[in-house]
Amino acid sequence: MPMSIRIEDLKTRFQKTERMPVVFLGHGNPMHALGNNPYADAWQHLGQSLPRPKAILLVSAHWMSRGSLLVDVSTMPRTIHDFRGFPPALYEQQYPAPGHPKLAREVVALLSSHHAEEDETWGLDHGSWAVLKWLYPEADVPVFQLSIDMSRPLAWHLEVGAQLAELRDRGILILGSGNLVHNLRNLRFDGAPFDWAEGFDQFVANKLTDRNFDALADRRAMGPLFEQAHPSFDHYLPALTVAGTVQRDDELAFMNDSIDAGSISMRSFIFS
Numbered sequence: 001m002p003m004s005i006r007i008e009d010l011k012t013r014f015q016k017t018e019r020m021p022v023v024f025l026g027h028g029n030p031m032h033a034l035g036n037n038p039y040a041d042a043w044q045h046l047g048q049s050l051p052r053p054k055a056i057l058l059v060s061a062h063w064m065s066r067g068s069l070l071v072d073v074s075t076m077p078r079t080i081h082d083f084r085g086f087p088p089a090l091y092e093q094q095y096p097a098p099g100h101p102k103l104a105r106e107v108v109a110l111l112s113s114h115h116a117e118e119d120e121t122w123g124l125d126h127g128s129w130a131v132l133k134w135l136y137p138e139a140d141v142p143v144f145q146l147s148i149d150m151s152r153p154l155a156w157h158l159e160v161g162a163q164l165a166e167l168r169d170r171g172i173l174i175l176g177s178g179n180l181v182h183n184l185r186n187l188r189f190d191g192a193p194f195d196w197a198e199g200f201d202q203f204v205a206n207k208l209t210d211r212n213f214d215a216l217a218d219r220r221a222m223g224p225l226f227e228q229a230h231p232s233f234d235h236y237l238p239a240l241t242v243a244g245t246v247q248r249d250d251e252l253a254f255m256n257d258s259i260d261a262g263s264i265s266m267r268s269f270i271f272s
Helices: 007-012 030-034 038-049 101-110 126-135 154-170 195-210 219-229 237-244
Strands: 022-026 055-065 069-072 116-119 143-149 172-178 252-255 268-271
Touching: 022 038, 022 237, 030 038, 030 126, 038 126, 055 069, 055 101, 055 126, 055 237, 069 101, 101 116, 101 143, 101 154, 126 143, 126 172, 143 154, 143 237, 154 172, 154 237, 172 237, 195 219, 195 252, 237 268
Parallel strands: 022 172, 055 143, 055 172, 069 116
Antiparallel strands: 022 268, 069 143, 252 268
């Protein structure tokens, strides 16, 4: 059975292995990037505990494409402040990590069957840098983003993950950033979680535990609960891509398994 990792247990969780873990992080409110919250604390400890990657391939909910997958091949990805109405301190954040053009172009070739194309215009949106600044605060690990194609069915994103899985054996950290429940239309600032938010969060946790990833991609079977959890499913897709990379002998662990603001799941999962 998977466990919910405590911060003090992180350093003993990951053994030395040739295969990198795969990680999905619930990133939530951009303000979490400024710290002084349990989520940032957990991200920081996770970064100190993971095997050091040669590079990071990051799938963020905030880079959406249609009809093709885009891969950032820039040498120095720019820091994107893709939000409005937040304090100046958040717009001052920079994450000057280098890109990895050579590896990014290899990923374009690897995903040629899924209509991947090169892109030099994006960079690192807040779904990326808001967590990376805690995982790798020195910004010294090369990182590049992969978009999510919003025109494709859910199962297609599992297939993308399966294509990417071989990168794990090359020291590449595949990192997804989104939220397992993400409904900004029904926020509760008193923090009390909606029943449907807890219900869908637990549904996903159960299917991850059972390795029933196909059920997580069956939108019709998930019915109204999925629609409540994801009025727009962009924040869900990175979790499917990460799930698609999972190997038979991987072990599952959860962290940050809570609902924030009533309707945003911060649950994160790691297969290693």
